[in-house]
Amino acid sequence: MIETVLELFSDESGSVLGIILLLLAISTVVIYVKYPTRELKDRIKSWWYIVGFFIVGAMLNTTVAMFFFGILSYLALKEYFTLIPTRRTDRRVLFYAYLAIIPQFWFAGIEWYGMFIIWIPVFLFLLLPFRQILIGDTKGFLENTARVQWGLMMFVFGLSHLAYMITLDPVSANSVGGKELVLYLVLLTELNDILQYLWGKSIGKRKIVPKVSPNKTVEGFVGAFISITLLALLFSFLTPFLWYEALIAGMIISGAGFVGDVVISMVKRDIGVKDSGSMLPGHGGILDRVDSLIYTAPLFFHYVYYLYY
Amino acid sequence: MLKKLFFLCIIRPIVLLVTGVHVRGQNHLPKEGASIVVSNHNSHLDTMVLMSLYPLRRLPKVRPVAAFDYFMKNRVVAWFSQHVIGIIPLKRKVSKDEGHPFAPVHKALDVGETIILFPEGSRGEPEEMSPFKTGVAHLSKVYPDVPVIPIYIHGAGKALPKGEALFVPFIIDVVIGEALYNRDEDHKTFTKRLETAVNKLEQKYKEIV
Numbered sequence: 001m002i003e004t005v006l007e008l009f010s011d012e013s014g015s016v017l018g019i020i021l022l023l024l025a026i027s028t029v030v031i032y033v034k035y036p037t038r039e040l041k042d043r044i045k046s047w048w049y050i051v052g053f054f055i056v057g058a059m060l061n062t063t064v065a066m067f068f069f070g071i072l073s074y075l076a077l078k079e080y081f082t083l084i085p086t087r088r089t090d091r092r093v094l095f096y097a098y099l100a101i102i103p104q105f106w107f108a109g110i111e112w113y114g115m116f117i118i119w120i121p122v123f124l125f126l127l128l129p130f131r132q133i134l135i136g137d138t139k140g141f142l143e144n145t146a147r148v149q150w151g152l153m154m155f156v157f158g159l160s161h162l163a164y165m166i167t168l169d170p171v172s173a174n175s176v177g178g179k180e181l182v183l184y185l186v187l188l189t190e191l192n193d194i195l196q197y198l199w200g201k202s203i204g205k206r207k208i209v210p211k212v213s214p215n216k217t218v219e220g221f222v223g224a225f226i227s228i229t230l231l232a233l234l235f236s237f238l239t240p241f242l243w244y245e246a247l248i249a250g251m252i253i254s255g256a257g258f259v260g261d262v263v264i265s266m267v268k269r270d271i272g273v274k275d276s277g278s279m280l281p282g283h284g285g286i287l288d289r290v291d292s293l294i295y296t297a298p299l300f301f302h303y304v305y306y307l308y309y
Numbered sequence: 310m311l312k313k314l315f316f317l318c319i320i321r322p323i324v325l326l327v328t329g330v331h332v333r334g335q336n337h338l339p340k341e342g343a344s345i346v347v348s349n350h351n352s353h354l355d356t357m358v359l360m361s362l363y364p365l366r367r368l369p370k371v372r373p374v375a376a377f378d379y380f381m382k383n384r385v386v387a388w389f390s391q392h393v394i395g396i397i398p399l400k401r402k403v404s405k406d407e408g409h410p411f412a413p414v415h416k417a418l419d420v421g422e423t424i425i426l427f428p429e430g431s432r433g434e435p436e437e438m439s440p441f442k443t444g445v446a447h448l449s450k451v452y453p454d455v456p457v458i459p460i461y462i463h464g465a466g467k468a469l470p471k472g473e474a475l476f477v478p479f480i481i482d483v484v485i486g487e488a489l490y491n492r493d494e495d496h497k498t499f500t501k502r503l504e505t506a507v508n509k510l511e512q513k514y515k516e517i518v
Contacts, residue, residue, distance in 0.1 A: 078329065082480040088470065091477045098478065273518050277480060278331045 043282030069163040070105040076155040079277040089137035108163040120157040158294040161301040171240045184238040189296045192257040199223025213265040228254040260295030324361045334485035345457045350427035351466030373425040432471040446499040449491035456488035461510035484510040
């Protein structure tokens, strides 16, 4: 056990995890000393839990990681299903949607790429309407099918790319593998969220999507976009990328992360809630935290997959 | 013992992990002593959710009041309800010669137990509240110092509605309100007050989300 932990901190990903923990510790001290508000304290406390769970869940062992991302997917989907309006007759359809998580992450775990990539977009897409025919509630069929399928695509299909990515082997003998790629992606995606907030707070003036997300600014977006592009280059030792490939990866992550964030805001606006849930004090629900990842994970995955696999 | 084990191994994991419960106003729940917990009722899950609000060591003293005709109808269910869940069976239709129907409830309150009651009397349609029956008012008049805790539960009726056996996970919200006491009010007034309290919690919940 101790050996696994030591091993964890001894390679490339280990040094980055070390940096993350150090940054977290510094932020905690700064918040408690300079800005001891309830919200910031809650938020940093939740960050400790997120980082802790991420290290234990995703970084130690590939099999554990499948369960970790599978559970994450389940929690996100459950939050979404709790938010959306559903008919009583939809309960069985929702039940199937939950069940679909298990094969999806199993396909990722055994690296069955073909099934992994069509299970939800093809099979579930065809199955869910069929199940509703058997129930026979015609009123609201289209709305319900669209809502459930969209949820599956976002919170199961989208997030499961993290699980598949972690199983990727190193491209060459002395190169890094899937674990490092996942760390790279998650780190940059989360930093993008934070930097958008910080840049926006300090120099933000012009609203970028006032109708959907009034707190987001052009300055915040551009600031984070440039910072993340540079950080993508800085952390490129976690990837097999050449320098220009890393720069493009940074742009993909920053741009897509922004869109993912705003898409979930759009869902919350549509339903009329402020936070998606309450699992993470200071952040809201799971959806409020994984929103950007839903967009960055599949896009970054296919970028890497196209270039190297 | 059986009760603690059943809740620890089966009910808590389902209620807290698979479904997920978000509690607001936990501080309104008395830490010890007799109390009467009252909530809206849409699902069998309601009882389990309310019992999960208490630490394991208090569980033996938390007793849901449940319909005799439903939970005592066959021997397996009756044994399970009484020995594992620890219900107090209450006859919904009273015949004159069997003594006071609330007698076992009085006995429980006398020894400092917490009673869970659903004054709607039945689970009814999902997420809809029916008018409260006056039982709690009668009960709290006899026990003017025992707090009556109003609670609003949202989402349990979606996860496991009446007449369905398939459990589908949704996050359940619980809002706990301030204690009420019946200081010699007549039954209608107190019942109205209690119903208003639960309705207000529902309003509060809808405002938060």
